[in-house]
Amino acid sequence: MKEELIIAGFGGQGVLSMGKILAYSGIMQNKEVTWMPSYGPEMRGGTANVTVIISDKRISSPILQWCDTAIVLNQQSMDKFEPIIRKGGLLLYDPNGISRHPTRKDIKIYSIAATDLANRMEMSRTFNMMVLGAYLKLKPILDKENVLQGLKKSLPERHHHLIPLNEKAIEVGKEHVKEVV
Amino acid sequence: MAEKLLKKGNEAIALAAIRYGADGYFGYPITPQSEVMETLMEEMPWETTGMVVLQAESETSSINMLYGGACCGKKVMTSSSSPGISLMCEGISYMAGAELPCLLVNVIRGGPGLGTIQPAQGDYFQAVKGGGHGDYRIIVLAPASVQEMYDFVGLGFELAFKYRIPTMILSDGAIGQMMEKVELRDSVRRLTDQEIAEKYGHWATVGKPANRKGNIISSLSLAASEMEAINLRLQEKYRTIEKNEIRYEKTMCEDAEYLLVAFGSSSRICEGTVEIAREKGIRLGLLRPITLFPYPTPVIQEMLPQLKGIMSVELNSGQMVEDVRLAVNGAVPVEFYGRMGGSIFSPEEVLKAFAEKFNL
Amino acid sequence: MDINEIIKPENLVYPKSKVLTDTVMHYCPGCSHGVVHKLLAEVIEEMDIQDRTIGISPVGCAVFAYNYLDIDWQQAAHGRAPALATATKRLYPDKYVFAYQGDGDLASIGTAEIIHACNRGENIVVIFINNAIYGMTGGQMAPTTLIGMKTSTTPYGRKAELNGYPLKITELVAQLEGTCYVTRQAVENPANVRKTKKAIRKAFENSAQKKGTSFIEIVAACNSNWKMPPVEANKWMEDNMFPFYPLGDIKDR
Numbered sequence A: 001m002k003e004e005l006i007i008a009g010f011g012g013q014g015v016l017s018m019g020k021i022l023a024y025s026g027i028m029q030n031k032e033v034t035w036m037p038s039y040g041p042e043m044r045g046g047t048a049n050v051t052v053i054i055s056d057k058r059i060s061s062p063i064l065q066w067c068d069t070a071i072v073l074n075q076q077s078m079d080k081f082e083p084i085i086r087k088g089g090l091l092l093y094d095p096n097g098i099s100r101h102p103t104r105k106d107i108k109i110y111s112i113a114a115t116d117l118a119n120r121m122e123m124s125r126t127f128n129m130m131v132l133g134a135y136l137k138l139k140p141i142l143d144k145e146n147v148l149q150g151l152k153k154s155l156p157e158r159h160h161h162l163i164p165l166n167e168k169a170i171e172v173g174k175e176h177v178k179e180v181v
Numbered sequence B: 001m002a003e004k005l006l007k008k009g010n011e012a013i014a015l016a017a018i019r020y021g022a023d024g025y026f027g028y029p030i031t032p033q034s035e036v037m038e039t040l041m042e043e044m045p046w047e048t049t050g051m052v053v054l055q056a057e058s059e060t061s062s063i064n065m066l067y068g069g070a071c072c073g074k075k076v077m078t079s080s081s082s083p084g085i086s087l088m089c090e091g092i093s094y095m096a097g098a099e100l101p102c103l104l105v106n107v108i109r110g111g112p113g114l115g116t117i118q119p120a121q122g123d124y125f126q127a128v129k130g131g132g133h134g135d136y137r138i139i140v141l142a143p144a145s146v147q148e149m150y151d152f153v154g155l156g157f158e159l160a161f162k163y164r165i166p167t168m169i170l171s172d173g174a175i176g177q178m179m180e181k182v183e184l185r186d187s188v189r190r191l192t193d194q195e196i197a198e199k200y201g202h203w204a205t206v207g208k209p210a211n212r213k214g215n216i217i218s219s220l221s222l223a224a225s226e227m228e229a230i231n232l233r234l235q236e237k238y239r240t241i242e243k244n245e246i247r248y249e250k251t252m253c254e255d256a257e258y259l260l261v262a263f264g265s266s267s268r269i270c271e272g273t274v275e276i277a278r279e280k281g282i283r284l285g286l287l288r289p290i291t292l293f294p295y296p297t298p299v300i301q302e303m304l305p306q307l308k309g310i311m312s313v314e315l316n317s318g319q320m321v322e323d324v325r326l327a328v329n330g331a332v333p334v335e336f337y338g339r340m341g342g343s344i345f346s347p348e349e350v351l352k353a354f355a356e357k358f359n360l
Numbered sequence C: 001m002d003i004n005e006i007i008k009p010e011n012l013v014y015p016k017s018k019v020l021t022d023t024v025m026h027y028c029p030g031c032s033h034g035v036v037h038k039l040l041a042e043v044i045e046e047m048d049i050q051d052r053t054i055g056i057s058p059v060g061c062a063v064f065a066y067n068y069l070d071i072d073w074q075q076a077a078h079g080r081a082p083a084l085a086t087a088t089k090r091l092y093p094d095k096y097v098f099a100y101q102g103d104g105d106l107a108s109i110g111t112a113e114i115i116h117a118c119n120r121g122e123n124i125v126v127i128f129i130n131n132a133i134y135g136m137t138g139g140q141m142a143p144t145t146l147i148g149m150k151t152s153t154t155p156y157g158r159k160a161e162l163n164g165y166p167l168k169i170t171e172l173v174a175q176l177e178g179t180c181y182v183t184r185q186a187v188e189n190p191a192n193v194r195k196t197k198k199a200i201r202k203a204f205e206n207s208a209q210k211k212g213t214s215f216i217e218i219v220a221a222c223n224s225n226w227k228m229p230p231v232e233a234n235k236w237m238e239d240n241m242f243p244f245y246p247l248g249d250i251k252d253r
Helices: A015-028 A075-084 A114-120 A124-138 A144-154 A157-176 B009-019 B035-043 B059-071 B082-097 B124-128 B146-163 B173-177 B193-200 B224-244 B264-279 B297-306 B320-328 B347-357 C033-047 C061-067 C081-091 C103-109 C111-120 C169-174 C190-208 C230-244
Strands: A002-010 A032-038 A047-055 A067-072 A085-093 A108-111 B004-008 B024-027 B052-055 B076-080 B102-108 B139-141 B166-172 B179-183 B248-251 B258-261 B284-289 B291-293 B309-314 B334-338 C053-057 C072-075 C096-102 C125-130 C179-186 C213-219 C248-252
Touching: A002 A015, A002 A075, A015 A032, A015 A047, A015 A124, A015 A144, A015 B004, A015 B179, A032 B173, A047 A075, A067 A075, A067 A124, A075 A085, A085 A124, A108 A124, A114 A124, A114 A157, A124 A157, A144 A157, A144 B004, B004 B009, B004 B146, B009 B035, B009 B076, B009 B102, B009 B146, B009 B173, B009 B179, B024 B035, B024 B059, B024 C081, B035 B052, B052 C081, B059 B076, B059 B082, B059 B102, B059 C072, B059 C081, B059 C111, B076 B082, B082 B102, B082 B124, B082 B166, B082 B224, B102 B146, B102 B173, B124 B166, B124 B291, B124 B320, B139 B146, B146 B166, B146 B173, B146 B179, B146 B224, B166 B173, B166 B264, B173 B264, B248 B264, B258 B264, B258 B347, B264 B284, B264 B309, B264 B347, B284 B297, B297 B320, B309 B320, B309 B347, B320 B334, B334 B347, C033 C061, C033 C096, C033 C125, C033 C190, C053 C061, C053 C081, C061 C072, C061 C096, C081 C096, C081 C111, C096 C103, C096 C190, C103 C111, C103 C125, C111 C125, C111 C169, C111 C213, C125 C169, C125 C190, C169 C179, C169 C213, C169 C248, C179 C190, C190 C213, C213 C230
Parallel strands: A002 A067, A067 A085, A085 A108, B024 B052, B024 B076, B076 B102, B102 B166, B139 B166, B258 B284, B258 B309, B309 B334, C053 C072, C053 C096, C096 C125, C125 C213, C179 C213
Antiparallel strands: A002 A047, A032 A047, A032 B179, B004 B179, B139 B291, B248 B284, C179 C248
């Protein structure tokens, strides 16, 4: 198993921490992982993206030309990352704020209306966990208990009381992910 | 089983410093390595191991705090990024001259000048050929993973004290900012003052006991004959290091007809290149120098009979390639591919460049 | 008279400190460094801390201080002695650490290091020799050179509009919270020598009590580079240096 994934959106959407939770969950499942941020001025309000690789074997390049999955949370990221998904790969996106929808026919495309859901359910701080849930539904590469362990490891202890809420958000994401045809 | 954590390369350096029994860290903030001192400050090792952590007023001051601490026989270290290392070069030269052990970490960013905060490998010459004045070398280790960032803190201190020489971990913004699995090793206890006095009291400034003369640590010797003798001794030490301490890693080299040579983050990308090349039936291998000084010259030379060509791949304008060419000495064609200023190549991009250079 | 007729026990006025080595000092006759070295050695001997004292020598004439006091020494890069002293003291909090620096070393190239070491209140002793000139490099202008004073780089005298003003760094460090004792002394006559020795002793005691940084400026003569005979140099120092750099304690707490 080897999953090469890019998560991209605005800074503040929890893109990097979502990647971190995923990577930590991978470690909990005895996988090799890398988490490679695009950092710099972009971190401060601009677009942010992170490359996460989860693999059974030693990981070579942390830098990717092509990815298996792109999780896209704003328009700039859609424009940048839709073209680099491998044939047969996965594109998951939140339609909120997307004016130019994906056009490729050779990949699987799913949407998760996480922004809407999070606002409606007054769970806006767990927006990224809904997206994570949607992803894990589509690519069940990690067991639930390892994801919860990864979540626990990623959060500072003072935020551990929020774990049940995050767990709920993951479930919400799993329920609401939709195929785009 | 040892604890496995997901950590940035910079964080791994800090955790390793505490666990490998460092006595002191002295540093100054600069992107992309500030997490080193931030992590140390958060961990508060002075409460546990007694390690001193101090934010200095400049890199100039940090390196001279290292000089003072190293004179004391203590395990001292600093970390910085390119412009900060430039400022430290005076002190590094002094420490090389005075034969002092210390650990330096350079998380390289793109230059020259203030440059960029994105990763690069443009400080190879500075690290390997000596950034400061005078004829000196330091041991240079190039980690290619977060685990190696951790492990090389231990190795770096070990080599620094074995040879009484500054040792540098030459990393870059990619390895520093990237998170990977880190397996924490067993902790090494800090030496007590008593143990340091017994082990290093013959040269270190630990306070002069009645039965010996005062130790003087200096890089000054005005008489040309004395200074030449010191230089000859230093050169002899460097030759010993070249003999004993070469470290490298080979990937798919047994049947390789072509060879990529790359260190640090570039070598990780080139591993990817080798994977793709092999799928296409190209017999490509990768040599990753782990020590940049001493350079694995003999390892390249041994491989020459099987090779049709070598390409050095670096995030700079072609620095290490000079050492590859010196090793090869014209025996096979040596090409170079690089990106600069914080731009990074992908495995596919490297393969394309390789195929073009060798008409494959 | 043969020298052996002079060196007799009955002629002994006082013995040389055991902390001083027998190495012949390279300082010019009339230089103040030798006297200050002697005082340091005496204080270290009297406090019985030779085995716990680490000295940091500067770049400048006193670079070779390590040849004259038999203690452990570190020789710093130009201006950086306070950084070495900081780390040494922090790594060995129970030892005595002093930095010995001249005016070019401390008040020019090493301003950042001294200000920040003092501001952090490092428990170290700083001995600052101010002779208003660069001695070792051959008489160039120092930050403390007086207005009108001739040096090899101010051959027509220091002019404020060209070279700025003489720097009263001692008054400056006295402003910092981290310093506990800041004083200005001289060693050109026996009375002042005695006062300076007291100040050095107090500084070392402060260091043991972890009160902060003790900073002792010693206004000194450099007769060679001032191009005067020693006695005349001392007189010139009293007439010209002391009015601008007045002696006495600036801070003591």
